[in-house]
Amino acid sequence: MLKKLLALTDKSHKELKKSILASFLAQLSLSLPVMILMMTFIEILQPFWGGEVEWPKLWILAAASVVVVVLAFIAHRYEYGKTYVTAYEAAEEKRTGLAEHLRKLPLSYFGKKDLTEITVNMMSDCGTIEQSFSSIIPAFGGTLINLLFTCVLLAVFDWRMALAIFISVPVSFGFLLLCRTMHDRIGRAHLQSKLDASEQMQEYLEGIKVIKAFGLGGDKFKSLEEAYRQLMKISTKTETVNGALTTISMMMLRFSIPLTIFVGLSLVTAGSLDLLYFLLFLIFSSRIYTSLSTPLALWGDLLYSLLAIKRLHEVYEETPMGGSDGVVLQHYTIEFDHVSFGYQEEAVIKDISFSIPQGKVTALVGPSGSGKSTLSKLIARFWNVDAGSIRIDGTDIRKIDPERLLTWISFVFQDVVLFNDTIYNNIAIGKSGATREEVEEAARRANCHDFVSRLPEGYDTLVGENGSTLSGGERQRISIARALLKDAPIILLDEATASLDPENELEIQEALSQLIKDKTVVVIAHRLRTIAGADNIVVLENGRIAEQGSGPELLRAGGLYAKLFGIQQETAGWAVEA
């Protein structure tokens, strides 16, 4: 049950059971001295009701006390080790498992969820799991088992007194169970509010340049402030409700005290319970209620953890893209066969069929929003098509595992993604196990070597977050070096030189020429002169193919391509005028 409820792996389930057992043993080790004390009292007070003190028994009890102290020490050490180790292991397992799972999800998932939500899932929800595994679930489970154990033990002494002591336990937990819907509602609102505040903070930090440039500090800060005020309010409300419910349940629990006194006195008066036993039951019951306050106080936290775990597992319920990782491709001709696709309901690509021959350069052109980038990302299976199929070497790409498919494809985008790592490592991710010579050779061919050599630490220079210490052109060349190292047979280029100065552009054009030699290339072009020599130019308009052919053919045809070409010729002479 625990395994299903918390969606645990076999290993975590086993470890969690061990930490509950450890918590039980630790609590038992605290109860045992009280029992020994009870038995010692009974023994010492024997003369009061006409018996005799049995000294050997007292010596055994004294020895038992020493053993119990040692056991208590061991049990607490074991509990500490088990609970924390289990918690950190479970959180680590969840975080890495989640990261791995996310990698396999289609990009459409990331369209539905933004990055902040995923980050909160990974950090905050996993943190809640860490806390619940270290201090909530073991303590809760351990106390309940200890309670059951004590209940049975006391029932052996006198079942009527045990019943009077424990009767309020199911009542107060029953009350908490009845209030679960309220707990869940507030817990969900709290989690959502935390997410909203994180989103606001992320937007604030990401947009700090724009905020400064446009003087939006006041407005943006106000919405951030409001998000945190809301979080403060809902946090206070959560604590108030939790506190009130816990207090009520504890009061219910303590109803058993007068009941125990009443039952005890009745039994003593009727002569069926010794006064001494009655007093000892009273002492013991007060201890039980103190230890019971732990699970009652943890109840709210437990439900909150379950909500966080549930939210985390909604991510796991998203199905990764299927496909075999054993597919082998011999040729790299790409065919679009009546492909339609839309990010939402509306189709962005409409019944498109065309072929991208192996070893040739195919350019995709068209007005902004016509679907060029979408087509290139469909080749890499970032999304599955809605209708029709895309085939490489005759194999429908939906039959190929996405990670396997990407081994044959290299991307060079305008918005280069670099990791906050050394230049060397940023290039080396192109090929696992690449040698230093291979990395430097790729850097040379991508025109990176000269600028890298001028840096104080050369290839070991850290590039900052997303390469913030490098220029746009340098970042671009590193991404080309990475693609050169990967040496994939299919290259997808999203016109990489559009935003660069002429000198940088030349260097990148040279690097790109190296990259695309003998490859199957799909290039998305914004400036038509850069793809005038492409083998085939596919002109898109509103998600459909308007025309295709070579540059001269299309110019002669006088269609959309010729029109776009004409516009670009006119704007080529544009200049800022005072």
Ligand SMILES: Nc1ncnc2c1ncn2[C@@H]1O[C@H](COP(=O)(O)OP(=O)(O)OP(=O)(O)O)[C@@H](O)[C@H]1O
């Ligand atoms: N992730 C997305 N989610 C929803 N809609 C999207 C997404 N990406 C693109 N679109 C929409 O799909 C359409 C085609 O976009 P796409 O980026 O393929 O066009 P494009 O021809 O490459 O444009 P541009 O030349 O401006 O880069 C546009 O209407 C765009 O708004």
